[in-house]
Amino acid sequence: MPSYRVRLTVGLLRPGVPPERLLPAAADAAAETTTVEAKDVGIRSGQPHLTVRFTAADDGEAHEVARRVHDAARRLAEVGLPLIAQRVGGRWLDLP
Numbered sequence: 001m002p003s004y005r006v007r008l009t010v011g012l013l014r015p016g017v018p019p020e021r022l023l024p025a026a027a028d029a030a031a032e033t034t035t036v037e038a039k040d041v042g043i044r045s046g047q048p049h050l051t052v053r054f055t056a057a058d059d060g061e062a063h064e065v066a067r068r069v070h071d072a073a074r075r076l077a078e079v080g081l082p083l084i085a086q087r088v089g090g091r092w093l094d095l096p
Helices: 019-031 059-074
Strands: 003-013 036-044 047-055 077-079 083-088 091-094
Touching (some): 003 019, 003 059, 019 047, 019 059, 059 077
Antiparallel strands (some): 003 047, 003 077, 003 083, 036 047
């Protein structure tokens, strides 16, 4: 099954939300319907972001998983729009 990832730029946390709650909530949203392969928080271009890597049958399913991840994260923090990519060979290719 193809591997995908969704990346979100993270801004301010909502009042009362501890930082350690954000990544598990995002990954749990994906895990409701698919296998989560990895999850990570990092800095990219000077901004914090979270990444959830998961499997999906096709691009449509990947977009649905990414939407759930985005919805879960934005309940806890200000986040940017999801950036979705598929692993093809040794490269990540962005999805439209």
